Amino acid sequence: MASSHAPAPAPSAVRIDSWLWAVRAYKTRSAATTACRAGHVRLNGNPAKASQTVVPGDTIRIRQPGFERILEVHVLIVKRVGAEAASRCYTDHTPERPPVPFLGLPQRDRGAGRPTKKDRREMERLRGHLEG
Incomplete structure (x- = not known):
């Protein structure tokens, strides 16, 4: 009796948390679920x-710290795949x-001692904390 292992048919719809995990947008499925609950996924x-x-x-x-990723779904997958295969499942917009x-942060010479008030004010000005 010959057993043929035909590839499983592609699903017609997949849970969003499962898909985000499968295409490596999140490290774990629970992280994807948590992001959805927190309102970070639209x-x-x-x-x-x-x-x-x-x-x-x-x-x-x-929504990720500092920016927002925009993905257009092309291929539905349920199992996590390699990064190259995952990148073919969506278009990143x-x-x-x-x-x-x-x-750069201002540097003081080693052994120069504690900054004076004038030095501290100049360092703060460089960092953008004071307008003066």
């Missing part, structure tokens, strides 16, 4: 519950983040 512009289903063509917005200017 499906087609509306806040998403973890149990909502996604279908190809849906747009998912994920996230706008390019502007580079954060690095001004």
Whole structure:
């Protein structure tokens, strides 16, 4: 008796938390569920519950610290796959983040002692804490 292992048919809809975990948007499924409950995930512009289903063509917005990722669903998967295979399941429409200017922190010479009040004010001014 020959056993043929045909690939499983693609699902017609997948839970959003499961899909976000499978395409590596979140490290764990529970982290994806928590993000949905906290309101950090939007499906087609509306806040998403973890149990909502996604279908190809849906747009998912994920709010992360400092920016928002925008993903368009192409392929539905349930199992977690490698990063290269996961990236083929969606199109990333996230706008390019502007580079954060690095001004550098002021450095004092080693052994120069404690900063004077004038030195401290200059350091604060460089950091942008004072207008003076």
